[in-house]
Structures are given as structure tokens and as C-alpha cells.
Amino acid sequence: MKIGVVGAGAWGTALAQVMAQGGEVLLWALEAEVADGVNRDHVNALYLPGVPLSPAIRATTDLAGMAACDALLIVTPAQHLRATLGRLPRTDAPLILCAKGIEAGSGKLMSQVAEEVASHAPLAVISGPTFAHEVAAGLPTAVTLACADAALAERLAARIARPTFRPYLSDDVIGAEVGGAVKNVLAIACGVAEGAGLGLNARAALISRGFAEMTRFGLALGAKAETLAGLSGLGDLVLTCSSTNSRNFSLGKGLGEGQAAAELLAERRTVAEGAYTAPVLRDVARKAGVEMPIVEGVCALIEGRVPLGHMIDALLARPLRSE
Ligand SMILES: NC(=O)c1ccc[n+]([C@@H]2O[C@H](COP(=O)([O-])OP(=O)(O)OC[C@H]3O[C@@H](n4cnc5c(N)ncnc54)[C@H](O)[C@@H]3O)[C@@H](O)[C@H]2O)c1
Numbered sequence: 453m454k455i456g457v458v459g460a461g462a463w464g465t466a467l468a469q470v471m472a473q474g475g476e477v478l479l480w481a482l483e484a485e486v487a488d489g490v491n492r493d494h495v496n497a498l499y500l501p502g503v504p505l506s507p508a509i510r511a512t513t514d515l516a517g518m519a520a521c522d523a524l525l526i527v528t529p530a531q532h533l534r535a536t537l538g539r540l541p542r543t544d545a546p547l548i549l550c551a552k553g554i555e556a557g558s559g560k561l562m563s564q565v566a567e568e569v570a571s572h573a574p575l576a577v578i579s580g581p582t583f584a585h586e587v588a589a590g591l592p593t594a595v596t597l598a599c600a601d602a603a604l605a606e607r608l609a610a611r612i613a614r615p616t617f618r619p620y621l622s623d624d625v626i627g628a629e630v631g632g633a634v635k636n637v638l639a640i641a642c643g644v645a646e647g648a649g650l651g652l653n654a655r656a657a658l659i660s661r662g663f664a665e666m667t668r669f670g671l672a673l674g675a676k677a678e679t680l681a682g683l684s685g686l687g688d689l690v691l692t693c694s695s696t697n698s699r700n701f702s703l704g705k706g707l708g709e710g711q712a713a714a715e716l717l718a719e720r721r722t723v724a725e726g727a728y729t730a731p732v733l734r735d736v737a738r739k740a741g742v743e744m745p746i747v748e749g750v751c752a753l754i755e756g757r758v759p760l761g762h763m764i765d766a767l768l769a770r771p772l773r774s775e
Pocket residue numbers: 459460461462463464465481482483499527528529530532536550551552553582583584585721722723724725
């Protein structure tokens with residue numbers, strides 16, 4: 453099975469590196485300098501610096517070449533998924549969606565966007581606790597591979613599984629996507645707690661009450677509780693809420709230190725998906741009648757509507773209730 457990877461950011465490059473252990477991989481990069489660096493020097497200096505890449509990865513800036521692949525890992529940021537899929541050549545190869553987010557405007561999950569733009573393609577999702585640098589370095593990692601078609605899931609798993617990269621199968625595509633999208637917003641909240649010096653008790657409270665928000669939201673969208681409690685939900689939430697290696701956590705840390713969201717976002721080339729998912733997640737949750745006070749607080753901070761102290765006071769002053 454020849455694998456193509458669409459998107460040569462940190463995660464696409466790390467996935468290409470793992471998949472190259474099992475044969476040649478074609479990696480599509482938006483930027484010509486990235487494709488040139490991968491082909492000439494076997495590095496992606498822009499998005500995954502310091503990692504020597506496998507010579508079995510061949511990079512291209514031409515999406516047409518992806519038609520020759522048997523399965524495509526789609527790893528562009530969530531807000532670029534629709535446009536990128538729209539430019540892909542028509543292919544029957546399964547699309548394995550790897551971005552974590554909700555599309556602004558439509559409020560759709562990645563699989564719902566793909567169903568609209570590439571309705572002919574079989575879909576799967578990879579999600580879970582996966583810092584790109586660790587995966588690229590061959591450190592042990594487990595992910596959720598979600599696909600409604602069990603036979604396809606097994607075929608994909610056989611190709612994707614590597615000695616240090618272990619997929620667990622699930623038929624709950626929505627659940628896998630909800631976990632990845634919501635945890636990014638909650639990681640911003642935990643970063644805020646870090647930046648504002650609120651302590652580790654506050655972080656643990658945000659993780660567990662955030663998980664309650666993720667679960668309420670996921671169940672309202674039809675996700676299974678066990679998916680939300682698995683690698684792509686709780687697992688990724690714990691990882692991303694614990695380290696400045698997370699772009700979302702470090703964005704939140706900057707907010708907690710008093711910097712403005714617009715400045716922090718303008719400074720970065722890499723994507724902190726939670727900043728774009730937060731407002732649309734809040735809107736979808738409100739429409740579904742799901743209470744998400746931590747997500748609401750993150751939105752208020754990102755939009756610059758309330759000072760940090762007010763947001764913290766508001767969360768602590770909510771009516772007392774059962775856990
Ligand atoms: N980095 C990680 O550790 C990691 C792990 C798991 C999942 N993810 C998810 O993977 C997705 C991609 O993140 P990343 O870390 O690889 O990105 P990145 O932050 O390393 O790089 C940004 C990417 O956006 C691309 N891009 C910018 N403008 C674009 C456009 N107009 N059209 C298409 N692509 C465009 C760039 O080419 C680059 O590939 C995100 O949804 C992220 O949440 C990341």
C-alpha cells in the first residue's frame with residue numbers, strides 16, 4: 453500500500469517518517485522550500501527542524517501525484533481542509549483525516565467536511581496523544597484509528613502500525629474527532645492557568661471539568677463515551693494540557709501572562725488549532741444546548757472581551773452543583 457501524506461507541517465512530516473519504515477511515501481508540501489529541503493537534505497527545517505528524515509520520503513508540491521497513492525493521510529490544518537481536498541485529484545484511495553479541529557463558519561467536523569468535498573472517498577481518522585517530534589524520533593506512541601468500515605480499518609491498521617506506532621481500532625469517527633478538537637481548546641485554558649501562576653490544583657480541575665465538557669459535547673453529537681475516555685479524548689487531553697511542547701498550551705500560557713491573543717497568533721508560523729476551533733465550538737455547543745463554561749472562558753479571552761481576572765472569577769463563582 454503506497455502512502456501519500458498531504459501536508460508537510462510538523463505532524464504530516466512525522467507521519468511520513470513513521471510510514472516510510474514500511475515503504476516509499478509521497479509527501480505534499482505547500483511550500484517549495486519544504487519540498488526541496490526534504491528531497492535534497494532530508495530535513496524539514498521549517499516545520500520539524502533537527503530531525504533527519506528517511507530517504508524513502510519523496511516530497512512534491514504537485515497534488516496531482518497523490519492519485520498514484522493507495523491511501524492518503526490528510527494533515528493540513530483544519531481550516532484549510534476543505535480547500536485542499538477540493539484541489540486533490542479524484543481518487544478512490546481512502547482518506548485518513550489527521551487534523552484536529554472544527555471548521556469555522558460551517559461548524560463541521562473534518563469528516564463532515566470531507567463527506568461534502570470528497571463524497572466518493574472512504575474515510576478514516578487518526579487521532580490521539582501524538583507530539584510530532586516524539587513520533588518522528590521513534591518514541592512509543594498509541595493512536596485511535598477510527599473508521600466505520602471494519603474491513604478497511606484492519607487493512608489500514610496493518611499498514612500504519614509500526615514497532616513504535618500502535619493504532620487502536622474504533623468505529624466511532626465522530627468521537628475520535630470531537631476529542632482532538634475539544635482538547636486543543638482545553639489546553640489553552642490549562643496554559644492560561646500556567647501563565648497566570650494558578651497552580652497545579654487549578655490545572656487538574658480544568659482537565660477533569662474540561663473532560664466533563666468534552667463528554668457532554670461529544671455525547672450530544674453522537675460520540676461514544678468510551679471513545680472520549682480513550683486515546684483520542686482523555687489521552688490527548690492529558691498530554692496537551694501538561695506541556696509547553698503543545699502549541700495550544702503555550703498560546704494559553706502567553707494569554708495567562710497577559711499578552712494579547714492577536715499578537716501571540718501573529719508571531720507564529722505553526723498552527724494552534726484551539727484558537728480557531730474555540731469560537732465555532734462554543735457556537736455549536738450553544739446550538740446543541742451543551743454547557744461549556746471553560747470553552748466560553750477561553751473564547752472570551754481570545755476575543756479580548758474580558759480581563760483574565762474576570763474570567764477566572766466567573767468560573768469560580770458558577771453555581772455549586774453535583775459533579
Ligand atoms: N504537530 C503535532 O504534534 C500534531 C499532532 C497531531 C495532530 N496535529 C494536527 O495536525 C494538523 C496540522 O498541524 P501541523 O502541526 O502539522 O502543522 P504546523 O503548525 O507544523 O504547520 C502548519 C501547516 O499549515 C500548512 N498551511 C498553511 N497555510 C496553508 C494553506 N493555505 N493550505 C494548506 N496548508 C496550509 C503549512 O504548509 C504547514 O503544513 C493540525 O490540525 C494539528 O492539530 C498536530
